Amino acid sequence: MTTAGLTPLALIAELTHRCPLHCVYCSNPQELEHRAGELSTEVWSRVFREAAEAGVLQADLTGGEPLARPDLVDLVRAARGSGLYVNLITSGLPLDEARLDTLVCEGLDHLQLSFQGAEEAAANEICGTNAHAQKLRVLGWLKERAVAVTLNFVIHRRNIDRVEDMLALAESSGAGRIEFANVQYYGWALANRESLLPSREQLDRCVEFLKRAQERLRGKIKIEFVVPDYYARYPKACMGGWGRKLMLIAPNGDALPCHAARVIPGLRFDNVKERSLREIWESSEAFQKFRGEEWMPEPCKSCDRREQDFGGCRCQALLLTGDAAATDPVCSLAPQRSKVDAILAAVNGAAAKSSANLGWIYRPNPT
Amino acid sequence: MTPEPNSYPRLALGCRLNEKTQQPRVLHMPERALRLNGPSLEIIERCDGSHTVQNIVSELQQIYSKAEPQKVEQDILGYLTLLHDQRALDFVSGAAADKSREAK
Numbered sequence: 001m002t003t004a005g006l007t008p009l010a011l012i013a014e015l016t017h018r019c020p021l022h023c024v025y026c027s028n029p030q031e032l033e034h035r036a037g038e039l040s041t042e043v044w045s046r047v048f049r050e051a052a053e054a055g056v057l058q059a060d061l062t063g064g065e066p067l068a069r070p071d072l073v074d075l076v077r078a079a080r081g082s083g084l085y086v087n088l089i090t091s092g093l094p095l096d097e098a099r100l101d102t103l104v105c106e107g108l109d110h111l112q113l114s115f116q117g118a119e120e121a122a123a124n125e126i127c128g129t130n131a132h133a134q135k136l137r138v139l140g141w142l143k144e145r146a147v148a149v150t151l152n153f154v155i156h157r158r159n160i161d162r163v164e165d166m167l168a169l170a171e172s173s174g175a176g177r178i179e180f181a182n183v184q185y186y187g188w189a190l191a192n193r194e195s196l197l198p199s200r201e202q203l204d205r206c207v208e209f210l211k212r213a214q215e216r217l218r219g220k221i222k223i224e225f226v227v228p229d230y231y232a233r234y235p236k237a238c239m240g241g242w243g244r245k246l247m248l249i250a251p252n253g254d255a256l257p258c259h260a261a262r263v264i265p266g267l268r269f270d271n272v273k274e275r276s277l278r279e280i281w282e283s284s285e286a287f288q289k290f291r292g293e294e295w296m297p298e299p300c301k302s303c304d305r306r307e308q309d310f311g312g313c314r315c316q317a318l319l320l321t322g323d324a325a326a327t328d329p330v331c332s333l334a335p336q337r338s339k340v341d342a343i344l345a346a347v348n349g350a351a352a353k354s355s356a357n358l359g360w361i362y363r364p365n366p367t
Numbered sequence: 368m369t370p371e372p373n374s375y376p377r378l379a380l381g382c383r384l385n386e387k388t389q390q391p392r393v394l395h396m397p398e399r400a401l402r403l404n405g406p407s408l409e410i411i412e413r414c415d416g417s418h419t420v421q422n423i424v425s426e427l428q429q430i431y432s433k434a435e436p437q438k439v440e441q442d443i444l445g446y447l448t449l450l451h452d453q454r455a456l457d458f459v460s461g462a463a464a465d466k467s468r469e470a471k
Contacts, residue, residue: 009400057385057393057400083386085395110381110397148381150397176380176454177397219368222454224398 003243003282003291007055011084011277012062012248012259013044015075019065020093022128022362023116025154025189025196027259028064032366033251041071043273045078047249050277052082056247062089064251073102080107087112089152092138093131100141110148112179113138118165122158128362143174150177156196157347160206167213171221178221180210182228186260186315191361197347203231230340234305235312235328242314243287247277255280257287260315264324290314295325299333370420370447374458377416382455384411396455406431410446414456420447 017032039047048059059079066072067090079086088103089112113135116123120132142149151170155163163180170178182203183189183196198206207227214223229236239246239258248256254269255277261267270284281287289295293306300311312328320329320339327334370376378384381397392408394401403411409430413423424443428436450456 057395058398083389085383085385085400087397109383109395112397146380148379148397219451219454 006244006281006291008051008247008277008281009056009240009245010058010060010247011047011051011056012060012246013047013075013079014062014064014248014250015039015044015066015069015072016064016251017366018068019063019091019363019365020068020129021065021091021131022364023154023188024126024128024192024360024362025156025183026363027184027187027189028363029260029262030187030191031262032364034366037252038069039249039251039253039272041074041078043253044075045082047272047277048075048079048082048084050272051247052084054278054281056084058085058087060087060089065091065093067092067094067099073099073106076103076108077106080109085109090114091127091131092135095134095138097141100138100145100147104145104147108147110150111142112150112152113142114152114154115166115169116154117159118153118162118169119159122162125360126154126158128360139173139175146174149173149175150179151175152179152181155180155182155198155206157198157202158195160198160202163206163209167223171217176221177224179224179226180206181224181226184226184229186263186319188361188363190319193343194347195358195360197228197230197343199348200231200344201348203228229313229316229330230344232330233332235309235316235331237309238313238316238328241310242290243281244291244310247281247287255284255286257290258313258315261286263315264318267324290325297325297327299335300327303333368448368451370444370451370458371460372421372424373419373461375416375419375461376414376423376447376451376456376458378411378414379455379457394455396453401455406442407446410443411450414447414450416459419461420444420458 016038017028018035066088076086086108087110088108092113115135116126123132124130153166185193189196210223210225243257248259249272250256253271253273255272256269268285270280296311300306312331314324317326317328318324321336329336329339383395385393392403394403394411409427410423424440427443428439431439
């Protein structure tokens with residue numbers, strides 16, 4: 001299909017896969033890029049210019065840990081100088097006050113600080129290192145300087161009963177936004193799914209609590225909540241629809257329609273070192289593959305919701321059914337919904353509730 | 368909530384207009400952006416902490432003098448409330464604004 005009327009609105013710039021954290025639900029692919037394969041400052045700067053020209057409004061600088069790039073200040077300056085809104089998605093780990101001041105001075109608009117929980121030992125277990133205390137320090141620096149910040153808590157079976165503590169931490173921090181994002185099951189998270197997926201009871205309690213909190217804090221703190229889609233009736237509009245709103249640039253320059261797209265066999269990605277961003281957006285095979293409705297099977301093809309959820313998530317379809325073009329199996333109308341129900345039955349069974357931790361698979365830090 | 372007529376709306380932390388030279392004009396907010404047309408841009412350009420809600424209403428009533436003044440006011444108050452609930456606006460109270468001016 002043509003891209004008429006479609007503009008990429010945000011550029012997700014995965015600057016590096018290097019990261020001092022080892023989170024058990026990391027959204028990076030299992031084959032991590034090494035430092036030697038990362039794009040240079042110059043290429044990234046050109047990508048930001050091309051992005052702004054193509055209509056992109058916001059750059060999300062992420063990783064890995066973007067602070068692992070020694071040239072991060074130059075990248076922030078380049079992105080802001082191109083006219084983009086600059087958002088840094090970070091663990092806050094290799095940050096000090098001087099570097100924070102420089103980043104803000106060069107035009108950083110907003111920072112998303114990730115937390116693994118509100119309780120130090122439990123949070124450190126999830127990221128496989130002692131990170132929590134530094135995150136609290138960073139939060140203090142952000143408050144002192146009145147830097148716009150979103151706190152991001154990734155929610156799962158082990159911490160979902162503690163959302164109250166997380167909200168209290170956020171309320172005391174002066175943050176304007178809080179995200180409670182349930183783990184989505186790709187890559188590292190999929191490998192740890194049995195230890196991460198919450199029970200229905202846990203989820204219901206959490207939803208109820210956050211609904212009341214949203215009401216109480218309206219106009220003060222914006223609370224975003226992402227449910228684990230295994231429990232949803234209809235799939236999420238993954239990435240706002242394939243190739244409709246977002247572009248992700250991997251550390252080596254490959255342009256991907258989403259974080260997990262590499263799991264789909266046979267998908268060919270174009271690289272920003274060889275083609276312009278606009279060319280890639282308009283004609284890259286990977287972006288064209290599931291754009292629009294031509295690829296859709298039934299029941300999506302004739303479904304009233306197809307322009308709301310775009311058939312759900314292609315990577316999830318692949319991971320759970322073996323076919324990237326299948327209806328997202330989390331959909332209650334999907335022919336293969338029984339696969340998701342079986343997973344939920346196991347998690348909600350009496351045995352699962354009392355089970356001990358199965359042991360984590362941590363993501364490594366590439367050199 | 369309805370905004371106080373004497374309060375000063377100001378873009379919240381992390382929210383800003385893009386540059387005048389950029390098209391289309393948008394209000395950047397963390398994680399999203401709002402495309403602005405004529406009246407919404409006129410309103411947001413005045414949310415700079417130096418116009419009261421009342422100032423904004425009267426200035427827009429002048430610009431859109433063909434529209435029903437009461438309708439203009441309602442639309443503005445509705446829009447400001449929406450932006451406030453989205454955490455894009457703070458309302459600085461008249462007293463607080465006077466104080467900060469004195470301090471300068």
